Amino acid sequence: MKPNCSNCLIEYKDVTLSYGYLDVIKHASFTVHQNDFLNIVGPNGAGKTTLIKSLIHQIKPKHGQIIMQDLNMGYVPQKLTIKRNIPLTVLEFIYTGFTKQRLIISKSDKALIVEWLTKMKLDTSLLNEKVSHLSGGQLQRIYLIRSLISNPEVLILDEPASALDPNFREYFYELIKDIRRNNNLTIIHITHDLTDVILENSLVMYVDQEIKFFGTYIDYNKFEHEGHHHD
Numbered sequence: 659m660k661p662n663c664s665n666c667l668i669e670y671k672d673v674t675l676s677y678g679y680l681d682v683i684k685h686a687s688f689t690v691h692q693n694d695f696l697n698i699v700g701p702n703g704a705g706k707t708t709l710i711k712s713l714i715h716q717i718k719p720k721h722g723q724i725i726m727q728d729l730n731m732g733y734v735p736q737k738l739t740i741k742r743n744i745p746l747t748v749l750e751f752i753y754t755g756f757t758k759q760r761l762i763i764s765k766s767d768k769a770l771i772v773e774w775l776t777k778m779k780l781d782t783s784l785l786n787e788k789v790s791h792l793s794g795g796q797l798q799r800i801y802l803i804r805s806l807i808s809n810p811e812v813l814i815l816d817e818p819a820s821a822l823d824p825n826f827r828e829y830f831y832e833l834i835k836d837i838r839r840n841n842n843l844t845i846i847h848i849t850h851d852l853t854d855v856i857l858e859n860s861l862v863m864y865v866d867q868e869i870k871f872f873g874t875y876i877d878y879n880k881f882e883h884e885g886h887h888h889d
């Protein structure tokens with residue numbers, strides 16, 4: 659089903675998300691439009707990751723409706739779940755992010771992967787390294803490449819900078835802002851630190867089981883000054 663709202667990609671209508679009897683997100687209604695940069699903030703355990711899981715169909719609403727266009731979505735999870743014994747190389751792992759895969763990786767696909775490693779300031783010698791041998795920060799960059807390499811329409815990032823050093827973190831946010839500008843990318847981004855990312859036209863959603871605020875960053879500052887504090 660297509661969203662009802664004009665021009666929007668995603669529409670939540672009175673959505674409740676639960677684990678068993680525990681309602682984690684209650685009565686959430688909002689819309690996301692193309693090229694939005696939506697930052698989701700809120701205390702630990704507020705339901706931010708659960709909300710994202712519902713976007714990528716890992717969890718179904720107990721109540722309400724989630725209506726979306728047919729979207730190519732890139733996703734970087736909060737918990738990077740590479741098991742230590744997974745035998746994939748960096749090249750093979752990134753290749754799993756391509757929308758179409760062949761038995762043998764073509765030269766042009768490999769060249770694109772090499773280009774992205776350089777963009778993410780990773781040595782191209784890592785290409786044949788096992789992903790299980792990477793450091794946390796290297797792994798996070800590899801996940802980022804995998805999520806971006808198929809030119810998604812929506813990029814979903816769950817605390818993407820948590821393992822990145824401060825210099826690279828700044829560079830990374832500049833990079834995704836550029837990609838957003840050039841490719842009309844829509845970004846949904848969970849963070850505990852808005853100062854890194856904020857653009858004048860960024861949106862902020864403050865979640866604590868319910869959506870307590872949804873609006874521009876400027877209005878969010880007013881909301882905070884009116885006596886609301888987050889962690």
Ligand SMILES: Nc1ncnc2c1ncn2[C@@H]1O[C@H](COP(=O)(O)OP(=O)(O)OP(=O)(O)O)[C@@H](O)[C@H]1O
Binds near residue numbers: 682700702705706708
């Ligand atoms: N698979 C699960 N089964 C049962 N309860 C869960 C599950 N995943 C999360 N929860 C619970 O749901 C609530 C919301 O968790 P969630 O991970 O969505 O919060 P969050 O806002 O992303 O937190 P954080 O900022 O700490 O990452 C928490 O109380 C958590 O314990």
